[in-house]
Amino acid sequence: MRIATIQLENNLILAPMQNVTTAPYRRFSRKFNTIGLVCVPMIYTKRIEKNSKSILIDLYKIEEERPISVQLIGGDINALRKSIDFLSSYNFDFLDINAGCPSKRAIRAQEGGYLLKNLEKLQDILDVAIKFSSKPVTVKIRTGFSSSKNLIDIIKVIESSGVDLITIHSRTVKDRYDDSKFDIESLKLLKENVLIPVIGNGDIFTPQKAKEVMDYTKVDGLMIGRASMGNPKIFTHIASVLQDMSYLPIENNLERMRKHLLFYEDIIDEIDYSAFSFNNKTIDQIKFSELKRNAIWFTRHIKDSKKIRLKISNSRSLEELKNNLKEIYSN
């Protein structure tokens, strides 16, 4: 798949997810799969403007992860310009604009999903991004703010701005993550009405669902988020089914979890956290949170795992977590 001048190895994308798709997570996922593009989750332009050191870890050696996109969220033109300027010293492939975040904070700050109910503002933001970014600009949207009836108007603004790719999480901003509101028709409508590549996103939890969505909507690619949590081979499985090939389902057991988490630990240990600031957290606390949440996601794929999940959840330090994991594997 080609976006602007950049050739991706396939049409599967790891979604940006704050506090999930961190540098170790993206590196770990790529070790198991070919993933066309990975994304740095949203960075607030206001935080860059305020010179907040805490965002620097988000950009940790991103040049090693190319192709990679960096996502900005913000409704303030000056902060956006400054952020683009700040990012110019980093080596990445796409600048993605978040026009879909449904959080109250984003809507209050008139950014993210808010832009879908103020198309003039959406246009201004995209115009500035295109004008000042030296990287191709992409945008991630939802189907609308409170309904999808303005989708065609949204598409017109986006296409006329000159962005190179649209990713759409196929529900409205108001619907947040409501399971019943995944809207495949809007995905199809979007694809039928634009010339630039469209990436479909939302609720793709199985390779079969991925194929259904691709076949029905004819979107150019898929973005996968939550299905990758604790399930690092999902991209390989989806790629097989999209090529009408079968795949060997993985056996979810403690041995698999052990191997994967040891591997994850190695990746965490390769990251040099010492150069970053973490709002008074120690490096061990950062490593602890990283490992703990991934350990919990792995247990979700194991039968009768309530007890081990509880043991992991109750761990209070990196050392305790590692000891608890050892105990879990040995039983």
Ligand SMILES: Cc1cc2nc3c(=O)[nH]c(=O)nc-3n(C[C@H](O)[C@H](O)[C@H](O)COP(=O)(O)O)c2cc1C
């Ligand atoms: C914990 C979490 C954090 C997220 N952070 C971002 C983000 O930073 N930027 C963004 O565009 N979307 C974000 N999303 C939305 C995902 O990128 C994706 O659109 C959504 O989860 C639907 O895809 P899925 O069903 O495959 O997970 C986040 C989602 C989750 C669950």
